[in-house]
Amino acid sequence: MRYEISQxxxxxLVLHALKHKTSAVNALLVGRLVPxxxxxxxxxxxxxxxxLFHSVLQIGLLPxxxxxxxxxxxxxxxxxLSIVGYFNANERFDDDELSNVAxxxxxxxxxxxxxxxxxxxxxxxxxALPKAKDRSPVMQLYTREASRNWKLAGSDGSSRxxxxxxxANVLLLDFISSKKWSEIVDFxxxxxxxxxxxxxxxxxx
Amino acid sequence: xxxxxxxxxxxxxESQVDHGGGGAWEYLTLIRKLKVRRSDDVVKYGSPILNDxxxxxxxxxDEWTLYEQVAIAAMDCQRLDIAKDCVKALQKKFPExxxxxxxxxxxxxxxxxxxxxxxxxxxLLEDNPLDQVIHKRRVAIAKAQGDNLKAIESLNKYLEIxxxxxxxxxxxxxxxxxxxxxxxxxxxxxxLLLSHPTVPLHHLAYADVLYTLGGLENLQTAKKYYASTIDxxxxxxxxxxxxxxxxxxxxxxxxxxxxxxxxxxxHFLAATALEKEYKRRAPAKLALLSAxxxxxxxx
Numbered sequence: 001m002r003y004e005i006s007q008x009x010x011x012x013l014v015l016h017a018l019k020h021k022t023s024a025v026n027a028l029l030v031g032r033l034v035p036x037x038x039x040x041x042x043x044x045x046x047x048x049x050x051x052l053f054h055s056v057l058q059i060g061l062l063p064x065x066x067x068x069x070x071x072x073x074x075x076x077x078x079x080x081l082s083i084v085g086y087f088n089a090n091e092r093f094d095d096d097e098l099s100n101v102a103x104x105x106x107x108x109x110x111x112x113x114x115x116x117x118x119x120x121x122x123x124x125x126x127x128a129l130p131k132a133k134d135r136s137p138v139m140q141l142y143t144r145e146a147s148r149n150w151k152l153a154g155s156d157g158s159s160r161x162x163x164x165x166x167x168a169n170v171l172l173l174d175f176i177s178s179k180k181w182s183e184i185v186d187f188x189x190x191x192x193x194x195x196x197x198x199x200x201x202x203x204x205x
Numbered sequence: 206x207x208x209x210x211x212x213x214x215x216x217x218x219e220s221q222v223d224h225g226g227g228g229a230w231e232y233l234t235l236i237r238k239l240k241v242r243r244s245d246d247v248v249k250y251g252s253p254i255l256n257d258x259x260x261x262x263x264x265x266x267d268e269w270t271l272y273e274q275v276a277i278a279a280m281d282c283q284r285l286d287i288a289k290d291c292v293k294a295l296q297k298k299f300p301e302x303x304x305x306x307x308x309x310x311x312x313x314x315x316x317x318x319x320x321x322x323x324x325x326x327x328x329l330l331e332d333n334p335l336d337q338v339i340h341k342r343r344v345a346i347a348k349a350q351g352d353n354l355k356a357i358e359s360l361n362k363y364l365e366i367x368x369x370x371x372x373x374x375x376x377x378x379x380x381x382x383x384x385x386x387x388x389x390x391x392x393x394x395x396x397l398l399l400s401h402p403t404v405p406l407h408h409l410a411y412a413d414v415l416y417t418l419g420g421l422e423n424l425q426t427a428k429k430y431y432a433s434t435i436d437x438x439x440x441x442x443x444x445x446x447x448x449x450x451x452x453x454x455x456x457x458x459x460x461x462x463x464x465x466x467x468x469x470x471x472h473f474l475a476a477t478a479l480e481k482e483y484k485r486r487a488p489a490k491l492a493l494l495s496a497x498x499x500x501x502x503x504x
Binding site: 022056057060061062063064066067070071074075092094095099100101104190191192194195197 | 384385414487500
């Protein structure tokens with residue numbers, strides 16, 4: 001199963017993580033399943049993302065997550081899109097484990113979208129980005145196996161995460177140097193001040 | 206935690222300094238006073254002052270406070286060269302100081318030399334067994350190494366001695382939440398509610414934890430604490446207003462209408478308050494709010 005992430009969705013996720021460097025952050029992935037032709041595996045098209053929270057309490061507790069899920073499903077449902085995955089960045093630089101909270105939320109999304117994915121920010125890859133000139137997303141992809149475990153997509157090629165636009169990382173680096181991450185609004189910010197829009201409509205204008 | 210007025214003042218000063226309008230020292234002083242974490246700015250605006258002998262001597266004794274502030278900020282930004290210089294200057298001025306000793310151990314932490322840092326703190330503790338900052342740094346070392354259970358164990362031991370340290374109780378609660386140990390987190394918030402009953406964030410966090418735990422009794426208590434949050438914040442807290450609706454919906458589902466004699470109108474009031482706020486300040490999102498409230502509708 002291939003997972004393609006659009007430039008805007010991808011950049012929002014990383015900028016959000018950079019805005020809140022000292023804590024864990026999470027986000028929801030929005031998109032659709034594109035069925036494959038002639039019985040081939042399809043692809044999951046991650047069209048957009050919504051940054052959610054940047055504090056341990058909001059990530060690990062239920063109420064605000066429920067509100068976010070409701071409103072995001074409602075908003076994107078009109079466009080024929082649904083929640084297709086979850087993004088998570090850990091608090092510590094050298095922590096590359098998928099947390100239990102992430103797995104639980106992933107399980108919940110899986111119930112409604114069986115090709116659900118969890119993306120984990122790869123801190124080391126992000127750090128190396130300016131020099132590495134890599135086109136692949138700075139994230140690790142986890143998908144759910146039949147055994148109900150979340151498995152890291154590895155070199156066996158069974159699942160793959162690709163950037164839809166080859167310029168994604170170039171644009172990302174540009175935004176990082178111009179400190180664009182300060183403009184990102186997440187659901188946490190919205191709940192603190194409802195006039196702030198978690199859709200980030202003006203971010204890429 | 207910073208209130209809105211303080212946040213506005215901080216941003217104003219930041220903007221002023223950023224555009225060359227001076228006021229760096231005022232900005233740095235406010236950062237120190239409010240204990241906010243703006244390490245990039247502290248290094249950016251503090252270093253030039255320290256590197257200029259004229260500006261430095263103009264500060265008088267505050268020079269050493271600035272050295273300490275920049276040292277810690279530099280460590281936060283991994284600018285260990287700057288941090289080392291600051292700590293060296295402080296050590297020269299205050300050779301036998303415990304405060305400088307703590308900074309030296311902090312520098313070891315910044316370098317990732319956890320064992321050396323921990324040993325340095327142990328030694329410092331021998332002469333100063335009741336130094337709270339040192340105890341908490343050792344908890345921080347456990348956290349930085351990803352050993353959440355050890356951090357929790359150390360925090361619990363710390364709180365047995367310093368049970369009035371409400372920041373530590375909050376830190377412990379958050380550590381429990383990150384490990385999904387919600388019952389233990391609830392206990393921490395109960396302690397905080399006893400000692401600081403008028404802080405709305407404690408009521409809100411306690412309600413969130415109870416809602417997450419679930420079960421009829423917890424939901425009913427959660428509803429009460431969302432209500433007290435609303436009371437303490439004069440109805441301006443969006444999360445608490447949503448919380449009331451969510452609790453009412455969940456309680457109704459669990460009790461399957463058995464509590465028909467519960468004449469509680471609270472969720473209708475909360476829903477109306479939310480609609481009013483969204484109409485006023487986020488009209489584009491009003492439809493989404495209405496959809497959410499519909500899904501909480503109690504039939």
